[in-house]
Amino acid sequence: MILANVCDAQTKVGGGLGEYEFLQLPSPGDQILLPQLSGNLGLWRVLYTEHSPKKIPQRPSARPTALATIFVEWIDDVTP
Numbered sequence: 001m002i003l004a005n006v007c008d009a010q011t012k013v014g015g016g017l018g019e020y021e022f023l024q025l026p027s028p029g030d031q032i033l034l035p036q037l038s039g040n041l042g043l044w045r046v047l048y049t050e051h052s053p054k055k056i057p058q059r060p061s062a063r064p065t066a067l068a069t070i071f072v073e074w075i076d077d078v079t080p
Contacts, residue, residue, distance in 0.1 A: 009047050009071040044072035
């Protein structure tokens with residue numbers, strides 16, 4: 001699993017939507033569903049992903065750090 005930060009690209013400050021684990025990083029144009037505070041799911045379009053290689057530590061840390069940041073734009077609410 002790849003741990004990634006997801007950020008709203010249109011929000012300049014405080015656009016972080018949280019950290020999520022992905023089987024593979026989404027590509028630009030992909031759509032992802034993320035839970036919202038309202039209890040609904042939000043449909044988001046991936047704009048771009050930033051990532052760089054991370055050196056593997058000799059001793060694994062207790063909590064992994066995000067390996068990528070995914071920038072998204074909101075599309076619509078999806079009601080369950």
